[in-house]
Amino acid sequence: MDCHNEECSRPQEEEDIMDIPLDDPEANRAAAKIQAGFRGHMTRKKLKPEDKTEGEEVSITGDVFNRSVV
Amino acid sequence: MAPKKDAKAPAKKAEPAPAPAPAPAPEPAPAPAAPAVDLSAIKVEFSADQIEDYREAFGLFDRVGDNKVAYNQIADIMRALGQNPTNKEVTKLLGNPSADDMASKRVEFEGFLPMLQAIINSPNKAGFEDYVEGLRVFDKEGNGTVMGAELRIVLSTLGEKMTEAEIDALMTGQEDENGCVNYEAFVKHIMSV
Numbered sequence: 579m580d581c582h583n584e585e586c587s588r589p590q591e592e593e594d595i596m597d598i599p600l601d602d603p604e605a606n607r608a609a610a611k612i613q614a615g616f617r618g619h620m621t622r623k624k625l626k627p628e629d630k631t632e633g634e635e636v637s638i639t640g641d642v643f644n645r646s647v648v
Numbered sequence: 649m650a651p652k653k654d655a656k657a658p659a660k661k662a663e664p665a666p667a668p669a670p671a672p673a674p675e676p677a678p679a680p681a682a683p684a685v686d687l688s689a690i691k692v693e694f695s696a697d698q699i700e701d702y703r704e705a706f707g708l709f710d711r712v713g714d715n716k717v718a719y720n721q722i723a724d725i726m727r728a729l730g731q732n733p734t735n736k737e738v739t740k741l742l743g744n745p746s747a748d749d750m751a752s753k754r755v756e757f758e759g760f761l762p763m764l765q766a767i768i769n770s771p772n773k774a775g776f777e778d779y780v781e782g783l784r785v786f787d788k789e790g791n792g793t794v795m796g797a798e799l800r801i802v803l804s805t806l807g808e809k810m811t812e813a814e815i816d817a818l819m820t821g822q823e824d825e826n827g828c829v830n831y832e833a834f835v836k837h838i839m840s841v
Contacts, residue, residue: 609807
């Protein structure tokens, strides 16, 4: 945190940060489930615009689509 | 080591077997992580059409051309096929491989199918309510929103930590002008793809 002042101008956020239950297994399990859902969504989203020609697109499979370099 | 007792007299008192039968397959180092899954015990119940779809997706990920994919691609193929496995679930299905194995070992399509079946059969699958409930924990004011900044921190420090790039990609366009995220709308958006 780049807080140069003694009094941070964002006390609310700091309090929130301290509330994050890093060691709570329940919280971690819940977080992992949410993250799994997010990752699934992002992977599927990445795979979707395969037919859009927006310059060079690299899919998560490593294939390069629309390679414009000759 | 079986101490030689009276071999002639049948044991009157129950003598516990000195040594159990030698295990046919010696266990590798005791894994504190989840025990490996017996993939051969999984009954694959996909229709022929489904198998063809899966085979096509699988093929897209094969960059080597050996009809196999690397261990570290399995999670993404499953995601591409509509599943949301945790990395831990996939690691367990792969038999808790080392990082090197994840990058170098490959599996063929037939080996992949029972893994996919296991994920599809998983009883822990999260639905809309689960995600909303999970996010509601961070709804400090109980007004249906969470601070985008707080959500970012949670995603990067808890569970299966996400990278900043992943989080940015996820959160793009989700925060309102106050930096808040309406999490029900967020989850609907997530589940739409």
